Amino acid sequence: MKLAKNSEFLRLAIAGIFIVALTLLLRSFASGTTAAPDFKPGNAGPEVLIEILPGETGSEIGAKLETFGVVKSSLAFFRVAVADERSGRIAPGEHSVQTRLSAQEALNQLLDPARIPNLIVIRDGERLTEIQESITRFGLSLSEVREAFANQLAPSGFESKSLEGFLYPAQYSFNKGVSADQIVRAMIDKFVSTTKDLSWKSKDFSPHDLLTIASLVQTEGRPDDFGNVARVIYNRIEKGMPLQFDSTVHYALNRRGEIRVSIADTKINHPYNTFIYRGLPPGPIGSPTRAAIEATLNPPVGDWLYFVTVTPKETRFTSSYEEFLTWKAEYKRNFKAGLFE
Numbered sequence: 548m549k550l551a552k553n554s555e556f557l558r559l560a561i562a563g564i565f566i567v568a569l570t571l572l573l574r575s576f577a578s579g580t581t582a583a584p585d586f587k588p589g590n591a592g593p594e595v596l597i598e599i600l601p602g603e604t605g606s607e608i609g610a611k612l613e614t615f616g617v618v619k620s621s622l623a624f625f626r627v628a629v630a631d632e633r634s635g636r637i638a639p640g641e642h643s644v645q646t647r648l649s650a651q652e653a654l655n656q657l658l659d660p661a662r663i664p665n666l667i668v669i670r671d672g673e674r675l676t677e678i679q680e681s682i683t684r685f686g687l688s689l690s691e692v693r694e695a696f697a698n699q700l701a702p703s704g705f706e707s708k709s710l711e712g713f714l715y716p717a718q719y720s721f722n723k724g725v726s727a728d729q730i731v732r733a734m735i736d737k738f739v740s741t742t743k744d745l746s747w748k749s750k751d752f753s754p755h756d757l758l759t760i761a762s763l764v765q766t767e768g769r770p771d772d773f774g775n776v777a778r779v780i781y782n783r784i785e786k787g788m789p790l791q792f793d794s795t796v797h798y799a800l801n802r803r804g805e806i807r808v809s810i811a812d813t814k815i816n817h818p819y820n821t822f823i824y825r826g827l828p829p830g831p832i833g834s835p836t837r838a839a840i841e842a843t844l845n846p847p848v849g850d851w852l853y854f855v856t857v858t859p860k861e862t863r864f865t866s867s868y869e870e871f872l873t874w875k876a877e878y879k880r881n882f883k884a885g886l887f888e
Contacts, residue, residue, distance in 0.1 A: 583623040585650050592646035601639040601733055602740040605629060612653055616646040623650040638663055639733060640720025660718060667719040672765040672833040675711045687727050695727035702739050705755050712758045712831030713738050741837050745844060757843055762831035765839040766794040772862045773842035778849045790821040798832040806887055858886055
């Protein structure tokens with residue numbers, strides 16, 4: 548009986564050692580401490596056509612690339628993809644890539660527009676009307692595209708009659724003969740798959756409100772400033788101040804490429820004119836990226852109420868109106884000097 552107990556103890560101890568060893572091995576693979584087989588750069592082979600399906604993960608793409616001989620191991624590609632935020636922009640559809648590539652070369656080729664047949668590119672913050680125009684260049688009529696937009700519904704959980712904001716910025720590739728409905732659906736599905744792990748819960752704002760804020764953040768800020776811009780929006784709304792964003796006026800006037808608005812522009816009677824209408828505009832003013840959405844959902848703490856982009860690469864935030872006016876004057880001097888051209 549004693550021997551049996553000792554045997555059972557030994558069996559459990561061995562099992563425990565195996566589990567610990569397996570756990571450490573899995574952790575080492577995930578953290579990159581275990582070497583992953585990878586082709587050396589500069590030894591590429593013949594090209595193959597790889598189809599990336601909507602919603603495929605980095606590990607699934609890596610496995611497909613390994614199967615076709617593009618990369619030496621799916622793990623090597625997975626590690627490169629996880630470390631590079633650009634990997635989230637890999638377009639569904641066909642990609643012409645070389646074989647025997649290093650994992651980094653494979654990612655670069657998957658992101659290369661020249662290697663994607665039948666490509667549609669949706670830029671960060673692009674508007675619905677601009678996206679419609681891009682789709683027509685795919686060989687579809689504007690009436691077909693508009694009908695497709697009318698046929699599709701916004702993702703579940705968002706009470707919106709418009710698809711503005713739900714067509715995710717990315718590269719899209721489709722086989723010939725694809726319908727407008729399939730194209731629009733793919734863009735909505737990309738939004739859903741890219742944001743599915745995010746929580747849209749807020750005690751003060753609906754999910755559609757949060758998407759609207761994210762679109763403002765995308766248009767008004769640079770990635771490094773997204774969080775601060777989001778905080779300014781929340782602070783101004785809390786204090787009952789109008790947002791006074793040039794971007795919403797440009798959206799109302801359907802203009803692109805202009806930095807400033809005139810005094811007359813700020814007086815137009817339009818629900819998207821945040822100079823005269825307080826609170827949020829009725830909906831998004833473009834398609835935000837995940838980075839802008841994350842900044843909206845988790846902004847930093849701050850008392851800022853104003854911000855000014857004094858040079859193309861520098862935006863300043865303050866709670867002082869006097870400081871804001873000083874920086875605004877600096878911006879005007881830089882604008883007049885041609886720094887924003």
